[in-house]
Amino acid sequence: MATRGRPRAYDRDDALDKALGLFWERGYDNTSMADLSTAMKLSPPSIYAAFGSKEALFDDVIAHYNKLHGTMIWADLDRFKHPKDATKHVLVASANAYTREDLPHGCLVVLAAPQENSTHATVNQTLRGYRRSVTKNLRNLYAEGQRRGHIPSTANIDTMATYYATVQTGMSIQARDGATRNELISVAEAAMMTWPSLISTSLVKG
Amino acid sequence: MATRGRPRAYDRDDALDKALGLFWERGYDNTSMADLSTAMKLSPPSIYAAFGSKEALFDDVIAHYNKLHGTMIWADLDRFKHPKDATKHVLVASANAYTREDLPHGCLVVLAAPQENSTHATVNQTLRGYRRSVTKNLRNLYAEGQRRGHIPSTANIDTMATYYATVQTGMSIQARDGATRNELISVAEAAMMTWPSLISTSLVKG
DNA sequence: CCATTTATGTAATGATCACTACACAATTAA
DNA sequence: TTAATTGTGTAGTGATCATTACATAAATGG
Numbered sequence: 123m124a125t126r127g128r129p130r131a132y133d134r135d136d137a138l139d140k141a142l143g144l145f146w147e148r149g150y151d152n153t154s155m156a157d158l159s160t161a162m163k164l165s166p167p168s169i170y171a172a173f174g175s176k177e178a179l180f181d182d183v184i185a186h187y188n189k190l191h192g193t194m195i196w197a198d199l200d201r202f203k204h205p206k207d208a209t210k211h212v213l214v215a216s217a218n219a220y221t222r223e224d225l226p227h228g229c230l231v232v233l234a235a236p237q238e239n240s241t242h243a244t245v246n247q248t249l250r251g252y253r254r255s256v257t258k259n260l261r262n263l264y265a266e267g268q269r270r271g272h273i274p275s276t277a278n279i280d281t282m283a284t285y286y287a288t289v290q291t292g293m294s295i296q297a298r299d300g301a302t303r304n305e306l307i308s309v310a311e312a313a314m315m316t317w318p319s320l321i322s323t324s325l326v327k328g
Numbered sequence: 329m330a331t332r333g334r335p336r337a338y339d340r341d342d343a344l345d346k347a348l349g350l351f352w353e354r355g356y357d358n359t360s361m362a363d364l365s366t367a368m369k370l371s372p373p374s375i376y377a378a379f380g381s382k383e384a385l386f387d388d389v390i391a392h393y394n395k396l397h398g399t400m401i402w403a404d405l406d407r408f409k410h411p412k413d414a415t416k417h418v419l420v421a422s423a424n425a426y427t428r429e430d431l432p433h434g435c436l437v438v439l440a441a442p443q444e445n446s447t448h449a450t451v452n453q454t455l456r457g458y459r460r461s462v463t464k465n466l467r468n469l470y471a472e473g474q475r476r477g478h479i480p481s482t483a484n485i486d487t488m489a490t491y492y493a494t495v496q497t498g499m500s501i502q503a504r505d506g507a508t509r510n511e512l513i514s515v516a517e518a519a520m521m522t523w524p525s526l527i528s529t530s531l532v533k534g
Numbered sequence: 535c536c537a538t539t540t541a542t543g544t545a546a547t548g549a550t551c552a553c554t555a556c557a558c559a560a561t562t563a564a
Numbered sequence: 565t566t567a568a569t570t571g572t573g574t575a576g577t578g579a580t581c582a583t584t585a586c587a588t589a590a591a592t593g594g
Contacts, residue, residue: 125540125591125592126539126540126591127539127540127541127590127591127592128540128541128590128591128592129591130540130541146444147443148443148444148445148446149357149441151358152357152443152447154580155581156580156582166543166582166583166584167541167542167543167544167583167584167585168541168542168543170583170584171540172541175583227444228442228444233443235355236355236438236439236442237353237355237358237439238352238354238432239354240354240355240358241358242358250504250506253501253505254506281515282518284511284515285514285515285518285519287502288498288499288501288502288512289498291501292494292497293494295438295442295459295497295500295501296490296494298456299459300460301490305487306494308484308487308490309487309491309494312525312526313491313519313522315525315526316518316519319518319521320518331569332563332568333560333569333570334560334572335561335570335571336570336571336572337572360551361551361552362551362552371571371573371574372552372554372573373571374572374573376552377570377571381552381553535594537593537594539590539592540589540590540591541590541591542587542588542589543589544585544587544588545584545586546585547585548582548583549580550579551578551581552577552578552579552580553578553579554575554576555574555575555576556573556574556575557572558571558572559570559572559573560569560570562568563567563569564567
């Protein structure tokens with residue numbers, strides 16, 4: 123069942139890769155449609171025909187980013203027996219992902235548009251939603267850990283989730299500012315030292 | 329010794345306050361000179377006469393920001409006898425500063441322009457320099473702590489500084505995404521639990 | 535073949551960007 | 565008073581922004 127009309131002269135994933143590189147490096151606002159047109163090797167009408175608008179393109183880029191670079195951090199966390207191991211994996215995998223030599227440093231979702239208000243509220247809110255899901259995912263992980271008896275029911279899993287999410291997002295800024303992979307792995311290990319104290323609630327309040 | 333010419337009809341610090349509010353909330357790129365002109369109640373020529381350019385204005389705004397909001401975190405750290413107390417103060421003061429109801433949440437220096445490349449490289453590099461000084465300040469604090477015998481000479485103070493800087497910068501993202509003051513203070517307390525393990529080097533590698 | 539459909543490239547659209555020319559107002563120095 | 569100096573407001577500057585009109589190219593369906 124062939125499609126009608128003139129076929130596309132480009133590969134959609136390749137084009138998204140090019141757009142991803144620009145948004146990742148420069149952020150949403152500093153990337154113009156002219157820049158994108160040059161990098162994607164697509165004329166503006168082709169971009170608009172395929173993606174709709176700059177914001178819609180950005181949404182597709184984020185989905186592409188999560189699929190390509192997010193899974194190695196978040197996929198199959200249940201293969202770890204203990205939530206502590208899963209947490210360490212998240213932090214170490216983030217340290218590795220944020221310091222690849224062939225890619226911009228740090229996380230696109232954290233760095234592309236952290237404004238509180240802007241002329242592109244949709245972009246800000248979309249990214250905020252993804253960032254919040256980090257804390258939510260960790261909290262779910264710890265709730266499951268409580269059910270399985272790996273974490274005391276008295277532990278404050280909200281604080282735990284917020285704490286490790288803070289370390290992970292902070293690593294994005296550090297990576298962008300030049301922290302090396304080994305430095306970030308050391309940060310991950312330092313953060314994991316807190317685990318025994320964190321799960322024994324007495325030391326943490328709401 | 330009075331100055332010649334027509335006197336200014338506005339207060340410079342008031343104008344910087346208004347500009348600070350916009351840059352803080354919207355970031356560098358999402359704040360236009362037209363927005364600034366409206367908020368500062370200054371016509372564009374007055375802004376340019378007083379500050380030179382948008383980038384120069386931003387530099388003055390950062391200096392204003394550091395003077396107003398940075399000192400309560402970083403000033404007089406030597407009043408704390410122990411570097412552990414100073415570190416806890418930095419984190420808790422940050423948690424408080426980043427969640428004020430009357431101001432944008434999170435740190436301007438972290439959130440205003442975290443791009444790796446942009447059309448305003450000067451702005452990015454200036455902010456990056458300020459962010460790096462966080463790690464440097466902490467490292468100096470810990471080096472002094474080693475001299476005074478509060479931290480073992482075998483401790484890896486580079487890792488310690490990077491770790492606590494990561495937590496502090498991560499708190500900016502969390503605050504912007506809606507974390508409450510108490511949540512961030514809990515994060516600060518969680519991060520401080522790592523101290524005993526952190527200063528006993530055996531657990532941390534370079 | 536012709537009609538339809540979809541993609542492409544050129545060249546433009548009005549809006550907004552940072553910035554400024556210019557005329558005028560308000561002050562001090564002499 | 566007059567000249568010099570500095571600040572102000574209006575109304576622009578060219579450049580760039582995201583987006584699109586339009587003519588043409590390349591495919592399928594009949």
